[in-house]
Amino acid sequence: MKEQKGIQREGRLTLDFIDEMKQIPGGEQIALCIQCGTCSGSCPTSHLMTHTPRRLIAMTRAGMRKEVLESPDIWLCTSCYYCYVRCPRGIKVTDLMYAYKRLSARDKFGIQKRGYKLGKIFMSVVNKYGRNNELELLAKFFGFANPIGGIKNTFIGLGLFLKGRLPLKTHKIKDLGGFKKIVNKAEELARLP
Amino acid sequence: MTNPRIGVYVCHCGTNIAGKVKVTDVVEHAKKQPNVVLAKEYKFMCSEPGQAMIVEDIKKEKLDRIIVAACSPLMHEKTFRKALEKAGINKYLFQMANIREHCSWVHEDGAAATEKAKALVTGAIYRAQYVEALNDREAPMNPATLIVGGGIAGIQAALDIADSGRQVYLVEKEPSIGGHMAQFDKTFPTLDCAACILTPKMVSIGQHPNITLLSYSEVEKIDGYVGNFKVGVRMKARYVDPKKCNGCGDCWQKCPAWRVEKPKGDKKVVHNALTLGPTKAIYMPTLQSVPNVPVIDKKSCIYFKNGKCKICVKACQKDAINHEMTDVVMDIDVGNIIVTTGFKTFDVSKMPQYGYGKLPNVISSIEFERMNCSSGATGGQVLCQNGEAPKSIAILHCIGSRDKEHHEYCSRVCCMYALKFAHLVKEKTGAQVYDFYIDMRAAGKGYEEFYNRLLEEGVRFIRGKAASVTDYAVFPEEEGKLIVRCEDTLVGKVRRIPVDMVVLCSALEANADAPEFARLLKLCQGKEGWFTEKHPKLAPVSTASDGIYIAGCCQGPKDIPDTVAQASAAAAQVLTAIAKGKVQIEGVGAEIIEEKCTGCKICNDMCPYKAIEFDAVKHKSKVNDALCKACGTCVAACPCGAIKAKHFTDEQIMHEIEGVLYDAKL
Numbered sequence: 132m133k134e135q136k137g138i139q140r141e142g143r144l145t146l147d148f149i150d151e152m153k154q155i156p157g158g159e160q161i162a163l164c165i166q167c168g169t170c171s172g173s174c175p176t177s178h179l180m181t182h183t184p185r186r187l188i189a190m191t192r193a194g195m196r197k198e199v200l201e202s203p204d205i206w207l208c209t210s211c212y213y214c215y216v217r218c219p220r221g222i223k224v225t226d227l228m229y230a231y232k233r234l235s236a237r238d239k240f241g242i243q244k245r246g247y248k249l250g251k252i253f254m255s256v257v258n259k260y261g262r263n264n265e266l267e268l269l270a271k272f273f274g275f276a277n278p279i280g281g282i283k284n285t286f287i288g289l290g291l292f293l294k295g296r297l298p299l300k301t302h303k304i305k306d307l308g309g310f311k312k313i314v315n316k317a318e319e320l321a322r323l324p
Numbered sequence: 325m326t327n328p329r330i331g332v333y334v335c336h337c338g339t340n341i342a343g344k345v346k347v348t349d350v351v352e353h354a355k356k357q358p359n360v361v362l363a364k365e366y367k368f369m370c371s372e373p374g375q376a377m378i379v380e381d382i383k384k385e386k387l388d389r390i391i392v393a394a395c396s397p398l399m400h401e402k403t404f405r406k407a408l409e410k411a412g413i414n415k416y417l418f419q420m421a422n423i424r425e426h427c428s429w430v431h432e433d434g435a436a437a438t439e440k441a442k443a444l445v446t447g448a449i450y451r452a453q454y455v456e457a458l459n460d461r462e463a464p465m466n467p468a469t470l471i472v473g474g475g476i477a478g479i480q481a482a483l484d485i486a487d488s489g490r491q492v493y494l495v496e497k498e499p500s501i502g503g504h505m506a507q508f509d510k511t512f513p514t515l516d517c518a519a520c521i522l523t524p525k526m527v528s529i530g531q532h533p534n535i536t537l538l539s540y541s542e543v544e545k546i547d548g549y550v551g552n553f554k555v556g557v558r559m560k561a562r563y564v565d566p567k568k569c570n571g572c573g574d575c576w577q578k579c580p581a582w583r584v585e586k587p588k589g590d591k592k593v594v595h596n597a598l599t600l601g602p603t604k605a606i607y608m609p610t611l612q613s614v615p616n617v618p619v620i621d622k623k624s625c626i627y628f629k630n631g632k633c634k635i636c637v638k639a640c641q642k643d644a645i646n647h648e649m650t651d652v653v654m655d656i657d658v659g660n661i662i663v664t665t666g667f668k669t670f671d672v673s674k675m676p677q678y679g680y681g682k683l684p685n686v687i688s689s690i691e692f693e694r695m696n697c698s699s700g701a702t703g704g705q706v707l708c709q710n711g712e713a714p715k716s717i718a719i720l721h722c723i724g725s726r727d728k729e730h731h732e733y734c735s736r737v738c739c740m741y742a743l744k745f746a747h748l749v750k751e752k753t754g755a756q757v758y759d760f761y762i763d764m765r766a767a768g769k770g771y772e773e774f775y776n777r778l779l780e781e782g783v784r785f786i787r788g789k790a791a792s793v794t795d796y797a798v799f800p801e802e803e804g805k806l807i808v809r810c811e812d813t814l815v816g817k818v819r820r821i822p823v824d825m826v827v828l829c830s831a832l833e834a835n836a837d838a839p840e841f842a843r844l845l846k847l848c849q850g851k852e853g854w855f856t857e858k859h860p861k862l863a864p865v866s867t868a869s870d871g872i873y874i875a876g877c878c879q880g881p882k883d884i885p886d887t888v889a890q891a892s893a894a895a896a897q898v899l900t901a902i903a904k905g906k907v908q909i910e911g912v913g914a915e916i917i918e919e920k921c922t923g924c925k926i927c928n929d930m931c932p933y934k935a936i937e938f939d940a941v942k943h944k945s946k947v948n949d950a951l952c953k954a955c956g957t958c959v960a961a962c963p964c965g966a967i968k969a970k971h972f973t974d975e976q977i978m979h980e981i982e983g984v985l986y987d988a989k990l
Contacts, residue, residue: 137818138817138818138819138820139812139815139817139818139819139820140799140801140820141801141802141819141820141821141822142799142800142801142802146756149782150782162779162780162782163776163779163780164779165764165779166787166814185814186814186815186816189812189814189815190815192784192785193784193786193812193815193817193819195815195817
């Protein structure tokens with residue numbers, strides 16, 4: 132049995148994963164992929180990924196649900212939309228990445244991932260002011276999720292601060308209540324079953 | 325005799341020649357040669373102005389020999405010969421020196437290439453002193469056409485020619501026409517029923533007043549030449565008189581012997597018998613056979629084993645069955661021949677890693693086609709050997725194709741028929757379909773769209789050629805299944821996939837008897853056994869033998885639309901030849917000098933075209949100009965040197981050699 136280690140067993144796959152993805156907003160067109168690699172080639176962060184966007188789609192088709200949703204790579208998407216506009220099959224790859232993220236978050240695959248935490252902290256900051264505060268975001272992110280990274284990046288932070296890119300104070304937007312209503316509605320619409 | 329007046333033209337061919345050979349040097353060299361009146365260079369001699377220059381010079385300078393140093397005579401000899409005719413001199417006074425294919429294209433050293441070009445041009449000049457004017461001959465064109473092979477290509481070509489009012493003989497070696505297409509159920513990418521589009525054409529063949537259908541027959545010998553072929557066709561004994569038989573089916577219903585038996589015991593479906601049966605000893609190949617006449621399989625018929633039975637004879641009310649029937653050889657005269665002998669599928673048992681023949685439910689593509697066909701043994705149902713529908717099925721591309729061990733080429737149709745299979749399986753059984761491909765080749769009208777459709781239908785495409793099929797279960801979910809092992813190259817994982825059925829998409833290959841047939845018709849075969857066309861791009865249906873054309877898969881793997889297009893193209897070529905009404909035969913050929921001939925007859929048997937007859941009265945041999953192909957065999961064979969090869973006389977050849985070696989230091 133030892134020699135068979137590392138072989139992808141069909142019994143360990145979730146064969147209907149692709150159908151599940153098709154049900155999620157953003158995942159509808161996943162079956163159309165012809166695996167050309169335009170998305171991975173265009174992606175500015177693909178060199179940091181273990182599984183590129185193209186391979187994530189291939190893994191979805193194969194039924195490797197756990198591997199895909201556990202992957203930190205889905206959190207590396209910066210929403211630059213290069214893949215989205217370049218895909219020859221018109222697949223909305225960025226939307227697909229969001230679909231992966233939502234599914235990963237719902238099923239608690241992603242809560243240990245920094246990407247997930249960054250997203251959560253970002254939304255908490257935005258909910259507080261109605262806009263982002265970079266200093267607070269970075270402080271919370273590095274404080275809660277990545278203390279070593281915070282130390283490593285001290286000098287960059289200092290530089291940004293001296294240029295005035297990390298403001299100490301942020302004004303709340305007018306009608307924060309109205310803004311929160313919008314955010315809540317959006318969350319409700321995107322909520323997964 | 326006055327001295328000849330020679331004009332030499334050296335072509336640049338853009339940079340094809342001038343890029344390597346110093347054309348000006350060659351021209352200067354040519355000017356110094358004997359009897360050369362003028363030598364010129366030009367960018368493209370084959371162009372309109374290039375030809376006009378030759379015509380003008382012939383008239384002005386009274387030239388009577390023209391030499392063009394340019395490309396291969398295969399390319400432009402005709403062009404320049406026409407220019408000579410236009411200027412009013414005999415076209416055989418033209419000489420071509422090939423300084424492109426034989427020189428500039430194949431040499432790296434420019435200086436040496438220039439020297440070689442000089443030598444070739446000198447050879448042509450020396451030869452030109454001795455060339456003679458010759459006259460072309462004409463032979464009548466027989467308007468009848470022979471078509472060998474009654475698949476879709478042969479059917480299409482036969483109908484095209486017959487519809488123009490010309491006689492067609494269609495020879496098919498099987499008992500019914502239709503070929504491979506008649507065995508299919510659906511055709512990609514439109515999924516229209518093969519029988520629905522083919523049978524009307526098959527019926528038209530049977531009914532057409534201009535088509536003589538010779539089914540269950542084989543071409544045995546071919547003599548003659550374009551316009552006047554004499555063909556011997558062996559009509560194999562089918563033991564049923566087609567004139568009396570009405571195709572009622574009483575005979576095979578009563579027949580007690582099986583040719584291919586029905587499945588017995590546990591086996592509900594015998595996959596490897598699907599292509600043939602089950603049928604009785606007297607059988608009709610398919611329900612839509614044309615001609616609608618059964619045939620007796622001598623091997624399984626009881627009468628041929630022990631001389632008793634004849635139940636079919638009693639059953640037949642039309643008295644059509646005759647066990648004493650023998651083969652008949654028929655001679656037919658035709659002007660042109662179209663070869664549409666098709667292909668056979670690769671024997672997938674040659675790749676033992678897929679377990680064909682050993683593992684149950686590993687089947688070849690043609691068996692799968694038969695299983696899908698509504699007129700097949702399972703009535704169109706996809707079934708495993710135990711009679712149950714498969715829940716999962718693997719379709720393996722490129723079995724025997726793109727493989728140096730078997731066939732290096734891509735069989736072109738497998739990707740598409742695999743997609744068709746995947747669709748049919750989904751439609752009929754709802755099974756999980758795994759499709760293992762190396763590259764998805766969907767180049768054709770509507771083909772990529774068909775692939776997209778299959779993607780949306782949820783077929784599991786796995787990029788990676790399946791490495792092996794086994795029934796050895798390692799994991800519990802694999803018990804009792806066939807396991808396909810492969811690398812999913814898009815995921816980067818090795819996978820083991822358990823399935824109920826494996827379909828091997830076998831390559832298309834040349835027929836086993838193709839070499840024999842090629843010898844019979846003097847056709848050329850490529851490395852892979854396909855018949856070779858005259859030119860891969862510009863003469864795709866002609867062959868090196870005049871009057872013999874090829875179409876369909878005997879030329880190379882292709883799909884039905886391409887086959888039909890090629891068949892119509894071949895028909896058009898034949899009709900063009902028929903419309904001309906005559907065959908032009910080149911003035912080049914052998915001529916026997918009677919004074920020298922001793923009547924030894926050695927040449928008579930030597931001639932591969934049977935063009936030499938013996939005149940018993942004069943006791944001399946004589947060449948039939950219409951049959952002579954100017955091969956030169958007799959010239960070399962004659963012990964008395966009594967045969968002259970017109971346009972290739974000893975004098976011409978020796979002087980050409982002398983010219984080529986003009987600077988040799990002896």
